[in-house]
Amino acid sequence: MVNFDPTTPDRFDKNYYSNLQVKKGLLQSDQELFSTPGADTITIVNRFSSSQNAFFDSFAASMIKMGNIGVLTGKKGEIRKQCNFVNAKSVELDMGTVASESEEGMVSSI
Amino acid sequence: MKFPLGRRDSLIANRTLANQNLPSPFSTLAELKEAFRRQGLDTTDLVALSGNNKCSMCSTMLAIIINGKTLQNFLYVVEFQVLIHLAELTVFSFLGDCTTSVALGDPIQLLTLLIYNNCAKYALKVDLTIW
Numbered sequence: 001m002v003n004f005d006p007t008t009p010d011r012f013d014k015n016y017y018s019n020l021q022v023k024k025g026l027l028q029s030d031q032e033l034f035s036t037p038g039a040d041t042i043t044i045v046n047r048f049s050s051s052q053n054a055f056f057d058s059f060a061a062s063m064i065k066m067g068n069i070g071v072l073t074g075k076k077g078e079i080r081k082q083c084n085f086v087n088a089k090s091v092e093l094d095m096g097t098v099a100s101e102s103e104e105g106m107v108s109s110i
Numbered sequence: 111m112k113f114p115l116g117r118r119d120s121l122i123a124n125r126t127l128a129n130q131n132l133p134s135p136f137s138t139l140a141e142l143k144e145a146f147r148r149q150g151l152d153t154t155d156l157v158a159l160s161g162n163n164k165c166s167m168c169s170t171m172l173a174i175i176i177n178g179k180t181l182q183n184f185l186y187v188v189e190f191q192v193l194i195h196l197a198e199l200t201v202f203s204f205l206g207d208c209t210t211s212v213a214l215g216d217p218i219q220l221l222t223l224l225i226y227n228n229c230a231k232y233a234l235k236v237d238l239t240i241w
Contacts, residue, residue: 016161027135029142033157036139044157058158062151066159069149077118086123 017049 016030025031033041048055078087133145146156 012162014161029133029135029137030160032137032139032142033160039139040153041139041157044154048157048161055158055161058154059161062155062158065151065155066149069151072118072120076121078121080119083119086119086121088121089123 014048014052014055017045017055020045021049 017034019025020031020034023031023035025034033039034045036042048058081087131145131148133142137145142156143153146152151159
């Protein structure tokens with residue numbers, strides 16, 4: 001196994017950033033965040049590395065932003081039976097079925 | 111009370127578009143920023159979201175076999191310079207297509223490519239006597 005975080009691979013924590021500070025980013029695109037001379041990302045890496053709360057707060061906000069990119073609702077999208085095939089393809093390949101979904105893309109809460 | 115279910119999957123799969131929009135593991139910082147910017151995400155988003163990377167390819171198998179003993183997480187067991195020296199000597203003949211576009215002498219590129227291309231399913235065989 002190769003873990004992107006060699007120090008605490010099974011935990012979601014700020015170690016990704018402290019690893020970058022000691023040049024242990026796994027992918028080139030990871031290490032770029034810290035090792036690009038003069039980059040504005042360096043101070044952000046340092047901030048997240050020194051404060052897990054700062055990382056968690058930013059991560060939550062960024063996940064919400066990312067979750068709102070190009071949202072498909074109702075019949076404009078589908079819930080895939082197999083995440084790596086569109087459903088039309090899954091039917092072709094006889095992938096079986098999943099639980100039915102609400103047509104409106106809405107669900108009633110408790 | 112009703113609330114939106116949120117994201118659904120696309121009705122189509124578009125390989126070209128996916129490759130256009132996804133940053134590569136070789137992307138420079140400028141390229142990473144641009145890819146995120148096109149999606150409305152700023153530099154802080156880029157850094158924050160990258161922190162979750164560590165689980166995205168956990169299942170990739172990459173093992174180095176040294177004199178018959180398998181080491182895991184070998185990146186951090188051997189020094190990069192030692193590794194690339196070994197890689198030049200042994201990995202290239204071993205993995206064939208998986209390493210064709212790797213720049214010799216750049217260990218990070220080599221490892222990035224091996225992992226990204228799932229070449230890790232091959233074990234890197236290294237003769238300890240070389241190093």
